[in-house]
Amino acid sequence: MKKLIVLIFAVMVLTACGGGESKEEQDELKKVSVVLDWTPNTNHTGLYVAKAKGYFKDKGLEVEILKPGEAGADQLVASGKAEFGVGYQEGVTQARVKDVPIVSIAAVIQHNTSGFASPKEKGITSPTDFEGKKYGGWGSPVEKAVMGSIMNQQDADVEKVNFVNIGDTDFFTAVKRDVDFAWIFYGWTGIEAELRGEELNMLYVKDYSEKLDYYTPVLTTNEKMIENDPDTVQAFLAAASKGYELAIDQPEEAAQILLDAEPDLDKELVMKSQKWLAPRYQDDADRWGEQKLEVWENYADWMYENQLLDKKLESKKAFTNDFLPK
Structure with missing residues (x-):
């Protein structure tokens, strides 16, 4: 009987230490969502990599990748119905001059392709x-x-x-x-x-x-997230950055991760597109995701000169590099 009790105890210990997450571990992960701007494609690969490789989980996040519905990503992010999104500098610029509280937190691709x-x-x-x-x-x-x-x-x-x-x-x-x-x-x-x-x-x-030569696409969040939950913004970007870095260094592996998640995509297209984009994600920037004030100012000035904006953009409020990994 004593041996049986010892054996049961040993099995319980091994089970607790073994594979899979306990319910408690799952409950500890903070649930957030990121809304895509379009159907899944290689602009989004870093997000899929971060999810599949456990980079988000390592940062305490359970991230749901959502496809856009009738309401676009910018609208869902600005309203707080989604914590993060994929957008464009032009959309963020137009939203900001109308006092919509959306903020660009990373440039997915460094130059306009x-x-x-x-x-x-x-x-x-x-x-x-x-x-x-x-x-x-x-x-x-x-x-x-x-x-x-x-x-x-x-x-x-x-x-x-x-x-x-x-x-x-x-x-x-x-x-x-x-x-x-x-x-x-x-x-x-x-x-x-x-x-x-x-x-x-x-x-x-x-x-x-x-x-x-503006940023398109970008990752976005809203002002409330930045003010009330900066740790989550930082965690999300740390994982996303790692995902895009893998897509830069190992495009074939990254492409396969996207294909595994979205099997309806054309394999040959995804593979070739991923290889084409790999050197362009970061390009000449010091780190992936970096944004420059002059790029935001230049494009906003151009939009204002072409009567696409009712007033000038306060560019410093439209984007931030503060949450990118150092």
Whole structure:
């Protein structure tokens, strides 16, 4: 009987020390959510890595990655319905001048990788070629302002462009059926074109003005989180940073983690996109996620000059580097 009691005790000890989390350990994790800006893609890989590798858990967090619904990520984060989100500098800028309490806490990609793309056979090789063509967009005034500003540099007239709202229509479908060119992120749609064997002419907006080399996308939170729960913000970014660093150093492993989490994604596209983005996440910054005041000021000034803002942005309130790992 005594031996049996000792054996039972030993088993209990081993079970307590063995694999899996106890209910108490699970309860100790702080539950937070991060809302994506779009369907899952390689802009988001670092978040999936941080979740799969246990980086969030190591920082005391249980993070749910949410896909955006009718309410966008910025709206959910600003209202406090989600603690974190993926957004864009342009959206944060527009929100801040309307006193919406959203704050950018990290740049996912250091330089703007977006631009106007068209099939090579369309013959659009410079902004002057936009005249007389159909542009497929999503109906934002920013689109016309950006296009107009780079066309003006070459004495071209944006009023001669036919703007068509294509909504969520796939780029490849749209340029075959409805329009001549559209605004894309090369790291996803451009890479997909390469895999399809479809040659594109790509005009990156940052190549026409340093003011258009803004942060897109960014990670966001709200002012209440920063004020009331800075430790959670710091923990979230510490884990996310580690996730993006792995995506930089080991893009194939990171891509596979994204694919494991989102098996409906195209494997070849994810792998090639991940390799393309890996050196661009941090690029020339001292650390992943770093944001510069001049980048925020330059773009906000450009938006104000183009009558996209009702008043000037207080740039220092729009972003912070305070929660990035030192």
